[in-house]
Amino acid sequence: MKVLSTSKSHGGVQGVYSHASDVCACDMTFAVFAPPQAAEGHVPVLWYLSGLTCTHANVMDKGEYRRLAAELGLVVVCPDTSPRGADVPDEKDNWQFGCGAGFYLDATQAPYAKNYRMYSYIAEELPALVAANFPVDISRQAIFGHSMGGHGALTIALKNPERYRSCSAFAPIVQPTTAGWSRPAFEKYLGSDERSWRAYDATLLIEDGHRYGELLVDQGTVDGFLQDGLRPWLLEDACSKAGIALTLRMQEGYDHSYNFMSTFMDDHLKWHAARLAR
Numbered sequence: 001m002k003v004l005s006t007s008k009s010h011g012g013v014q015g016v017y018s019h020a021s022d023v024c025a026c027d028m029t030f031a032v033f034a035p036p037q038a039a040e041g042h043v044p045v046l047w048y049l050s051g052l053t054c055t056h057a058n059v060m061d062k063g064e065y066r067r068l069a070a071e072l073g074l075v076v077v078c079p080d081t082s083p084r085g086a087d088v089p090d091e092k093d094n095w096q097f098g099c100g101a102g103f104y105l106d107a108t109q110a111p112y113a114k115n116y117r118m119y120s121y122i123a124e125e126l127p128a129l130v131a132a133n134f135p136v137d138i139s140r141q142a143i144f145g146h147s148m149g150g151h152g153a154l155t156i157a158l159k160n161p162e163r164y165r166s167c168s169a170f171a172p173i174v175q176p177t178t179a180g181w182s183r184p185a186f187e188k189y190l191g192s193d194e195r196s197w198r199a200y201d202a203t204l205l206i207e208d209g210h211r212y213g214e215l216l217v218d219q220g221t222v223d224g225f226l227q228d229g230l231r232p233w234l235l236e237d238a239c240s241k242a243g244i245a246l247t248l249r250m251q252e253g254y255d256h257s258y259n260f261m262s263t264f265m266d267d268h269l270k271w272h273a274a275r276l277a278r
């Protein structure tokens with residue numbers, strides 16, 4: 001692992017790191033905020049997954065998580081959203097596919113299957129690297145994210161409910177298999193047999209029997225992607241049929257941006273800290 005930068009913040013350290021990823025077959029960059037408590041011992045770890053077009057840096061610059069994470073004693077890890085590099089297949093002019101749009105799934109189709117393995121990267125490889133290099137209590141993990149990253153957080157928690165003590169999302173893509181901005185990516189990454197797509201769709205995972213104790217979702221009412229891309233009512237319906245306790249908060253007048261999610265960042269950090277402390 002290489003240290004790209006470190007900077008003291010709120011008594012802790014905001015760092016950016018890179019490593020050669022075996023899973024994604026390229027170098028990957030990620031950000032870790034270590035709170036002051038991490039200097040004394042092992043602390044819980046909260047994973048933040050970003051949305052389309054983002055790298056590790058967007059939330060670091062605009063997410064406003066450090067002050068409260070420092071107070072609550074949470075390590076916050078912010079990975080990149082896809083593999084990157086000259087050898088990684090991409091569609092340069094398409095922001096909904098390829099670099100910046102890994103959709104937190106393991107691609108099965110050539111030429112993407114070699115690098116686009118963000119599910120295994122986030123669920124397996126990066127936690128092992130973080131556990132080996134940072135003072136984290138890996139038995140206490142939680143996960144959240146925004147938009148495509150909200151989809152990632154929901155699906156990864158639903159598939160590993162014993163591993164993540166809590167899960168929340170800002171404006172998540174709750175049913176990517178039917179949303180216009182994700183269907184083409186699913187087809188290119190996973191092939192035309194839509195049955196294989198179900199493993200990466202929160203509402204369909206719930207329909208197929210996956211369960212999670214409770215979920216927190218915030219959604220802005222003037223989010224331009226609400227009607228066609230995000231559709232939280234589909235998650236509400238799936239959770240209500242499955243008996244999953246979903247707290248869905250429609251936030252009046254908020255859009256899809258980091259101005260929206262940074263507004264509710266404190267609520268999410270407190271939600272996770274309370275459950276990580278149990």
Ligand SMILES: N[C@@H](CCC(=O)N[C@@H](CS)C(=O)NCC(=O)O)C(=O)O
Nearest residue numbers: 051052053054058095147148257258
């Ligand atoms: N590039 C897209 C917008 C993509 C977008 O809104 N991405 C969200 C996540 S889905 C984001 O976080 N963008 C980066 C940022 O706001 O810093 C557009 O032009 O419509």
